Amino acid sequence: MEGPLPKSKVVLHWLTAAAVFFLFVSSWWMLALPLPSENFTYRELPFQLHKNIGITVLIVVIVMITMRIKSKMNKPQLARTRLEKLADLDHMLTYFLITACCLSGYLSSSFSGWETTWWWLVNFPTWSEEDEVLNILFSDIHMWTCWALLAVIALHIGAALYHTFRNDEAIIKMFRL
Amino acid sequence: MTVQQGNGINPKWLGIIAVLFGILLLANHGNELLKQSVLTPGSAAELFVPADCRVDELDEEGLSQQECELMVSNVQIALASSPQWFRPAMLWLSALGIFFAIFSIGTGIAFVGGRKMNLTMTKFFFAALVAVDLCTFIAAVNTGPLLRAQYLWPTLLWFFIHLTIFAVVMSYSTSIEQENS
Incomplete structure (x- = not known):
């Protein structure tokens, strides 16, 4: 069994979990709002919030990946069981899909002609002029990576529940603050 | 067992x-x-402003004209029944x-x-x-x-x-x- 994790990593894990579920539920709702126009501005706040949280999640995930790589480098390499290898794969896939989801969302927004301002403070660069084809391409990538992420999260939660109900202490490190 | x-x-x-x-x-x-x-009450949907459904936006979102109009009705439902x-x-x-x-x-x-x-x-x-x-x-x-x-x-x-x-x-x-x- 692995030793305790840094408290910062535990906090970041739970903040990311809360943010990702909020992004899912709010995006399903906001995409049913009227299309934007001069009169209909219902999408402004939800989309801005979606981008703010999405970019924040991306930064947090990059920090978590860095922490994971550092901790792996500092630890002696022991033989790993099949389940441990699967858990590693699940984590890598989750990190990859969150990164892909956030990046494709940002790129889609960038090619849609809408500006991306992070928490109403930092202007993110747009990659080019409005490009309908690239906007739709990245929008599709955003959608499919998000569906894949939801599936991987379901597996992740299922595995966490399995270990908890088996009382095998495998997930306790994620709860030590 | x-x-x-x-x-x-x-x-x-x-x-x-x-x-x-x-x-x-x-x-x-x-x-x-x-x-x-x-x-919010008093916003465009409640004032019965017609839906603005541009063809390029419909293509981008994969929506029909009717769906686009119903999105406004969706907001009207929430506001009118509250x-x-x-x-x-x-x-x-x-x-x-x-x-x-x-x-x-x-x-x-x-x-x-x-x-x-x-x-x-x-x-x-x-x-x-x-x-x-x-x-x-x-x-x-x-x-x-x-x-x-x-x-x-x-x-x-x-x-x-x-x-x-x-x-x-x-x-x-x-x-x-x-x-x-």
């Missing part, structure tokens, strides 16, 4: 359930807060829901991590989650059929989830008190 009896409630099981549903509840109430902040008190009530209830959901996550983490807990406070906060669901249910009952159709069933599901967790907390607390006496 025969079903075997376990020895009482495992606080780790209670903890992980509280964390999982706490995270989902946080997202749920966060979205409700966002919804009530965005759908009594005046409904929006402030939901804003308060979702803010309270967010607070108690954060508590549920914190308590769950403490239960799984095996930390010392104040059981009286824990019982109070889980009872508060049940109370928030109950108030949301009562609020939704007193709106029109269109909002009732949207709110009643998910609220009832949350009510029973929280009632179950509260019942587990109560029995855990009782068994701890019996052990200590």
Whole structure:
């Protein structure tokens, strides 16, 4: 069994979990709002919030990946069981899909002609002029990576529940603050 | 194989359930807060401004003209069927829901991590989650059929989830008190 994790990593894990579920539920709702126009501005706040949280999640995930790589480098390499290898794969896939989801969302927004301002403070660069084809391409990538992420999260939660109900202490490190 | 009896409630099981549903509840109430902040009375949909459905936007979103128009109707439904008190009530209830959901996550983490807990406070906060669901249910009952159709069933599901967790907390607390006496 692995030793305790840094408290910062535990906090970041739970903040990311809360943010990702909020992004899912709010995006399903906001995409049913009227299309934007001069009169209909219902999408402004939800989309801005979606981008703010999405970019924040991306930064947090990059920090978590860095922490994971550092901790792996500092630890002696022991033989790993099949389940441990699967858990590693699940984590890598989750990190990859969150990164892909956030990046494709940002790129889609960038090619849609809408500006991306992070928490109403930092202007993110747009990659080019409005490009309908690239906007739709990245929008599709955003959608499919998000569906894949939801599936991987379901597996992740299922595995966490399995270990908890088996009382095998495998997930306790994620709860030590 | 025969079903075997376990020895009482495992606080780790209670903890992980509280964390999982706490995270989902946080997202749920966060979205409700966002919804009530965005759908304000007197906005374009309520003033019957016709939907602006540009062909390029429809293509981009993969929508039909009718779907685009119905998106405006969707907002009209929410606004027209909300009594005046409904929006402030939901804003308060979702803010309270967010607070108690954060508590549920914190308590769950403490239960799984095996930390010392104040059981009286824990019982109070889980009872508060049940109370928030109950108030949301009562609020939704007193709106029109269109909002009732949207709110009643998910609220009832949350009510029973929280009632179950509260019942587990109560029995855990009782068994701890019996052990200590």
